[in-house]
Amino acid sequence: MASAKAMGQVEQDHFVLKSGHTMPAVGLGTWRAGSDTAHSVQTAITEAGYRHVDTAAQYGIEKDVGQGLKAAMEAGINRKYLFVTSKLWCTNLVPERVPPTLKNTLKDLQLDYLDLYLIHWPFRLKDGAHMPPEAGEVLEFDMEGVWREMENLVKDGLVKNIGVCNYTVTKLNRLMQSANIPPAMEMHPGWKNDKIFEACKKLGIHVTAYSPLGSSEKNLAHDPVVEKIANKLNKSPGQVLIKWAIQRGTSVIPKSSKDERIKENIQVFGWEIPEEDFKALCSIKDDKRVLTGEELFVNKTHGPYKSASELWDHDN
């Protein structure tokens, strides 16, 4: 695949969504950010220059993210320059639960609107569902009804953009049939996920790459190809992976709880990965998902999803 540069696009530190809103290319991820979250968010914004933060109700840290955001705003960063994303968890994938759940998220984040609200996974879980789910804990999900409520949040000014995560082409096509507001899409690049990426490009749907470093389970910073390119370019492996995602045309949300890495991970502008190295990164082997969803949604005996492959519509 050609890099954005090779395709004649100018390097940019932001992307413009279909809605016309601007999303900074690099955001701070906060999954498993732990007790340091408020400090990390504040440092990222006030010291490292981040203007984009990705969180979720399910991460259990929205209050901490809110404290970090508040501290950054008290230090002089205007809300309008920040891009804050959160996500609707699987137990709340019920139309009537959408508005109260969003309001709770806003309260915890101490915000009066979100820049992006995402459906976290396209599977509904019963309240208190186990990991892995027991029989009857993965329920039918009214995708159209939930999306209509998400659209209403946009109309009410509580959310600027709405989107989905962990969708397949099959599910995206179904959503597009009833959507009045098209989604922004978040997905996984440690596994390149070309099929959904290409489908999104055709539909003009912006994609954010999550787990850009391969998450903690499959950290790609020690991959020999990445290390070699990093040495050659005099950059860190993390910077190379983050830049690769941006050059590919996605925004990207690396997580770190370490101040030094938070700062390092946004130093990805004003240089580029040459075409041959970009291609070498594209052909790294072991191309598989870190997050299969299996622990959350598969019950091998009772279903309704009996394998990870079924979750992903056998798409890949």
Ligand code: NDP
């Ligand atoms: P990442 O790919 O961002 O990797 C995070 C891991 O890499 C941590 O162990 C971190 O350790 C380490 N790390 C950070 N910077 C560097 C660096 N420069 N060099 C080497 N290692 C580094 O994984 P995540 O899974 O956290 O994904 C990023 C974010 O994406 C999440 O935090 C979340 O916000 C979002 N996400 C969304 C999902 C969805 O379903 N919508 C699913 C998964 C993620 P340390 O903290 O010690 O620096």
Ligand code: 1BO
């Ligand atoms: C269980 C949540 C995965 C990271 O978003």
Ligand code: 1BO
């Ligand atoms: C803890 C979440 C894992 C999803 O596969």
